[in-house]
Amino acid sequence: MKAEILQARREAVPADAPAWGAAEFETKLRERGRAYHIHHPYNLMLNGGRATREQVQGWVANRYYYQIAIPVKDAAVLSNCPDPAVRRGWVQRILDHDGFELGGVRDAGGIEAWLRLAEAVGLSREEVTDQRHVTPGVRFAVDAYVNFARRAPWQEAVCSSLTELFAPEIHKQRLATWPEHYPWIESEGLHYFRSRVSQARRDVEQGLSVTLAHFSTRAAQERALEVLQFKLDILWTMNDAIALKYGVSA
Numbered sequence: 692m693k694a695e696i697l698q699a700r701r702e703a704v705p706a707d708a709p710a711w712g713a714a715e716f717e718t719k720l721r722e723r724g725r726a727y728h729i730h731h732p733y734n735l736m737l738n739g740g741r742a743t744r745e746q747v748q749g750w751v752a753n754r755y756y757y758q759i760a761i762p763v764k765d766a767a768v769l770s771n772c773p774d775p776a777v778r779r780g781w782v783q784r785i786l787d788h789d790g791f792e793l794g795g796v797r798d799a800g801g802i803e804a805w806l807r808l809a810e811a812v813g814l815s816r817e818e819v820t821d822q823r824h825v826t827p828g829v830r831f832a833v834d835a836y837v838n839f840a841r842r843a844p845w846q847e848a849v850c851s852s853l854t855e856l857f858a859p860e861i862h863k864q865r866l867a868t869w870p871e872h873y874p875w876i877e878s879e880g881l882h883y884f885r886s887r888v889s890q891a892r893r894d895v896e897q898g899l900s901v902t903l904a905h906f907s908t909r910a911a912q913e914r915a916l917e918v919l920q921f922k923l924d925i926l927w928t929m930n931d932a933i934a935l936k937y938g939v940s941a
């Protein structure tokens with residue numbers, strides 16, 4: 692499956708190829724879901740109930756590094772974006788992860804929710820926040836995402852977030868399967884996944900509207916697909932690195 696996608700990526704496109712219409716372009720983006728980490732052996736193991744306690748803990752401790760990088764990545768997008776209307780929508784992503792306290796309303800945010808998940812799987816806060824379990828491959832992959840968002844045109848950074856098109860499904864899978872397979876995980880620990888289902892849908896609406904409007908020639912649309920593939924590869928590589936450290940149970 693991966694080989695097919697790589698091959699498709701290399702196919703030459705004639706210079707005068709017409710742009711796809713919005714619906715067709717969106718379909719092409721969604722088709723890339725074939726390479727989403729939902730299909731990675733480590734994820735299949737986790738959601739199929741075959742992971743040991745150590746494999747669940749290893750995944751949670753390593754994914755923490757992604758969680759803390761996301762708002763930094765989003766701040767990089769903001770810093771490169773001159774459009775106040777886009778920034779007004781995008782800033783919500785930082786609040787989603789970092790939390791906020793405004794007019795008496797308080798939300799602890801996604802990073803805190805992830806730390807609760809970590810505690811629910813039996814890790815201490817300290818061993819997660821000091822990143823002692825984070826494997827170098829995960830660090831490199833996540834840093835590549837943040838660095839891309841810092842250096843690329845902001846519309847490309849927006850486009851790279853579109854792996855979130857496929858995220859509600861993976862969160863729903865965890866909510867549907869983990870309580871049965873891993874009854875030793877305290878159920879409040881799964882709150883993060885619950886909160887992300889609607890947040891990811893809202894994020895995707897914004898990310899898609901920027902992407903469909905900005906990448907308007909065929910060459911630009913091909914570039915958008917490349918950018919999305921780059922981000923899919925980051926997520927895939929994180930799973931590879933985690934699998935290398937903790938193994939994949941048959």
Ligand SMILES: O=C(O)c1cc(C(=O)O)c2c(n1)C(=O)C(=O)c1cc(C(=O)O)[nH]c1-2
Pocket residue numbers: 761851852853854855856857858861862887926
């Ligand atoms: O658990 C997952 O499989 C998964 C994947 C992704 C993704 O597709 O990038 C995100 C998340 N979770 C997530 O929780 C999240 O907040 C998030 C933000 C972004 C992004 O690129 O801005 N991706 C993701």
